Amino acid sequence: MFDAVPWWMWILGFLLMLGPLVTLHELGHYLVGRMFGVKANVFSVGFGKELAGVTDRRGTRWKISALPFGGYVQFAGDMNPASQPSEEWLALPEEERNQTFQSKSLWQKALIVAAGPVTNFLIAIAILASFNVIYGRMEIPPVVEVLAEEGAAAQAGLEIGDRIVTVSGNEIESFDELRGLIAPYPGEQLSLQVERDGQLLDFEFLIPTKVERDRFGNEFRIGQIGVRSVNGEVVPVGVGEAVVLAVRQTGDMVQLMVTGIWQIITGRRPVDELGGPIKMAKFSAEQLSLGWPEFIYFVAMISINLAFINLLPIPALDGGHLAFYAAEAVRRRPASARSQEWAFRTGIAFVLALMLFVTINDIASLPIFGG
Structure with a gap:
């Protein structure tokens, strides 16, 4: 007989796991953007209709939205999917234009985009290093x-x-x-x-x-x-060694992810091992039921997952933006706004299709459906 976890813990574990990770991911984007003088119009935890919010003195709307499956920061000037200069952007007064994402240099935009996944890696390293110090x-x-x-x-x-x-x-x-x-x-x-x-x-x-x-x-x-x-x-492990060990453990985890994805692509692992939000909620509830140390360790693993997935070179993800910036650095000119927009629309469609697939996969794995 297997242990059963109540459904309310699925919701609690999911929110306690994903909420802070997404918030800190977006906070990484926000802080680096602010460091380079980019104004943020919106900082949202969740998607969809605003439930509660407040506007700070810089004009940023901080809000909690209805769908707790992610979050976003909208920088000034984000007027199209590829964040490319447009006629609307060119029409802005110079002072406003200088506060937009498009006005920044290529390396500054790359750092702003990379800050989110890097923040997730740093969260995982901090958690793992703490465990190494505590437990040796x-x-x-x-x-x-x-x-x-x-x-x-x-x-x-x-x-x-x-x-x-x-x-x-x-x-x-x-x-x-x-x-x-x-x-x-x-x-x-x-x-x-x-x-x-x-x-x-x-x-x-x-x-x-x-x-x-x-x-x-x-x-x-x-x-x-x-x-x-x-x-x-x-x-026993000192602080310095604990951090070095945590970086190595994070690298090992990323290697495992690459291996797992390649095994699924090549058919050596079944696709039902892919998990979506329902499985994440289930696993987070199970780890929470085991105690806070197990749950916090699980959060570190999910943080590495989020960083890795966001760095994949898929348009619409952070890695897709970085891939375009890398191509621009090599070609010394950006891809056309039209081609980037089509690429990002295709990327969004791919991500949504993948989310639909893993969600159906999750539902099929539930006991009520024989999983």
């Missing part, structure tokens, strides 16, 4: 101490006491590194080099796929070769 880090040598008789490693010839030196050409120093190079790659070829009695031995075999379920009934397809290490120790 585990040091587990990559030595085989438990070997499943029916596991792939035992069948390939590994023995208890073997020290794993490299995994698919990557040198490792801890058991966590071994796990990170095996678990995300079920069904793929694996090469191990181990040290045994002073000799280096090479092994090659397929990583078996194992379907695991957590206490809430969620299924995970992972790679598992049947080895384990039981001797490890917790090492």
Whole structure:
């Protein structure tokens, strides 16, 4: 029997997770834009009809909107999807025009756009660094101490006491590194080099796929070769080392995302592993039910997800804008306003279609529909 989480916690967890992350993401855009003298007309948490708001002395309307699925900051001069100069923009008085997004240099616009995803990365790094300071880090040598008789490693010839030196050409120093190079790659070829009695031995075999379920009934397809290490120790971590470790952990998470997306594109993972807002609400509720440390760690993972997704070179996302700025820097002239507008409209259509697909995917995974 799996643990069930009440529906009200789905809503609470989703709002506690997404609300602050989106607000801080947009605040990153806002603060860097303000640093370069760009006026923000609107700062909205959520989309759609305004529920409550206030206008500050700079003329920015800070508001909470009806649909809590995101947010936005609207800078002065954002008169078309591509934020390109237009006749309307040229007609503005010079003082107003100098406060608009279009008036800024290419590098300034790029920094304003990149500030949102960078803020999400910084949030995750701060959370992970705090966890590293509080809990320390585990040091587990990559030595085989438990070997499943029916596991792939035992069948390939590994023995208890073997020290794993490299995994698919990557040198490792801890058991966590071994796990990170095996678990995300079920069904793929694996090469191990181990040290045994002073000799280096090479092994090659397929990583078996194992379907695991957590206490809430969620299924995970992972790679598992049947080895384990039981001797490890917790090492205290200073602030500097904690930050360095958090940056590395963030990079590892991004690599896992790239791997997962590529596996879905190439058919090695099912598309039903893609999740949308309903799954995010479900997972946030489950982590919240486990306690605040688990929930805050989950928020860090989602923050990395938001940063990564926003940096994808898809028009309408931050990464799409940055891709156009990069092309402009190389070509020394921007793409035409018409081509950019069409690209961004296409990007919006793609994002909406993807959201529709993952939402249908989420609904189909609910127990009421047999999920």
